[in-house]
Amino acid sequence: MTKKILIIDDDKIFSKILRDGLVAGGNGKYEVVTAFDGEEGFEVAMKEKPDLIMLDMMMPKVTGIEFLRKYRKEESGKNTPVIVETQLSDLEKMSEGVELGVRGYIIKSDYSLDTILRQVEDILK
């Protein structure tokens, strides 16, 4: 059974690499959808009901945290695992993310695709 992953990230290049990496690394286990800001991300999440969300924290319009606050109030968003993508400098801002049930985080520029893939596998197992 394929799992659906939603990537919400305004960095289109990173988003594409991550998508390709997940699709290729998952050997057909993962179906990946993308959105480029929190607003679009919310719409896609409501429609697609993903099994996992990869969420960028720093985005225009609606930020990652703002998305998460809104998303957690929705029935379908209550328990969906979320991995946040962040930079080292933003780690201290993560306490609210933890309160909002974030399951893991990746440091965008530092984590290799393999590490990210393992983390995704662990959560979706």
Add this chain to the structure above:
Amino acid sequence: MFSPELIPIITILVAIYIVVVALSYWGVHRIKRGIYAKDSEMKRRLYELAILKEISDRTGYSLNIQKILDVIVGSLNQFLEYSAVSYMLLEPSKVVFKADIEKSVSTQFIKDVRTRMLGSLSALLGRDLSSAVVEETITGAIMIDALEEPVRSYFNIPLVIGDQLVGVLTVSHTKAGLYKESEMEILYKIVNQASQAVGKLEEVVKTEQGKIAAMLESMLEGVVMTDKDYHVIAANPASKIVIGYKGEAVPTIFNFMDAFKGVLDIRGKLEEAIKLDKILTIDEVFFGGKYYQVVVSPVKSNVGVTKGEILGGVVIFHDVTHEKEAEKMRSDFTSMMVHELRSPLGNIKKIGEMMRSSKVLEDKQASSEYVSMLYESSSSMLDLVNDLLDVAKLESGKFSIEKSSVDIKEILSERVKFFETSARDAGINMSLLVAEGVPNSVSVDAKRITQVLNNLFSNALIYTLKGGTVTAICFLHKKGQTISGEAQAVSAPWISDSMSGDTTILPDSVVVAVTDTGEGITPENIEKLFNKFTQFASSARDSEHKGTGLGLVIVKGIVEAHDGVVRVGSKLKSGSTFYFTIPL
């Protein structure tokens, strides 16, 4: 012996002698008596002076008339005889009556004195005080009712400070016939001296208070002063603004306590400062959308006998919002910059990872996609690094330009040609308008001016929608003319700047402008355009209009290095005109 006819002469001589001796005795005695009198007068005067001095020393810098009266009353018995000395002072809500009994008298005696004093106060004021609250203090010898001696002598001196009657001072005695007006000179002197001193001091205090009040009024910091019982004595307009107090009157401590409820215990801090005699500084009190540094300090007397005594407290609200904002802007800038550099670098690394391991890139199309992603990531990073370097150079003053004589019209048309391709791709029309009279040779740094044009054109293209137009304009400005007027004269599409002031004072220059039909910029955003901190942040957050955001900061630096100016005119939903001048 001597002849009898000499006898009368001798008799006369003897008589004369006797008279002379007697007279001289009498004279010496008179002189002696005079000397004695003078001596005792002298002594009395000296004594008076000593007492006056003592009183003035002891009353010193006190403004408290009651304290001064206590001192006078305490020294009076040294030169005046009385059964009791008393004073009565008018206070806003009561009358203070204090009597010091020198020799025991009856209760009735004191009662009589009191009634008489109240009567004379009423008479002096022309106001009935018989129903006033009288606070009574009696000290000295005990009252013995068996002594039925009534008040037989009584003397009353009004206490006047400035022009105002503040009370009366009275000496009274059971003996009759004392206190003739002429003998009371010394008492008048003492009382006068005291009231003059207080009057003068009050004047000084009033002037000083006036000075302090004026200073407080004009202070940007909110200042609240309280007495030892935390009653607010003074609160300047800035402090009223801090708590949003609109009343005319001085706000109370409760106004401040209520306003800061849950944020800062103002009264508690005052108590701490006063009790511990310590200056307290509370940094970063966030209140009403602003950050304050709050300083709470005890206020101590620094003159006279009360020197060092704590008189009350003062609370100072120093608005540090701007400093906080600037600090935040700087740190935001740094973290955005790091983010903006790290993202493409991280992407480049991952692209490498993909190319090495993944099968994704076996596909030819995917592979070429990844190569262009690689190119995009690395060039955006390089652009940013270059821009950051330029800004750093501008800021450190190490930015230098190398001028040479060039044809600026040629540079402009070459740039228009360069951007035409991408404009066409975006469905934007590009045109060039060069007016007559622009000289063929202008002294500029051609490379840097090209950089300026690149920034202005790419911005114009980014913010102009499909179907819009971007026009490059070049004309001559003459001192005394307005640039917008000159633009109109050559029928250039032009959005006037309403905010950047008089252009008639600018020297003769070449004006280069780029007008777009884009979405326009709000006035507050125009202000931010040339600020590296705000511009960088908003651009980094704006993924649709990607750019380093530092472009205009650099444009301004380059143009200013040519002694020119950069201006912006914009109208929402109509477009913007960016122009710069190069003085000839």
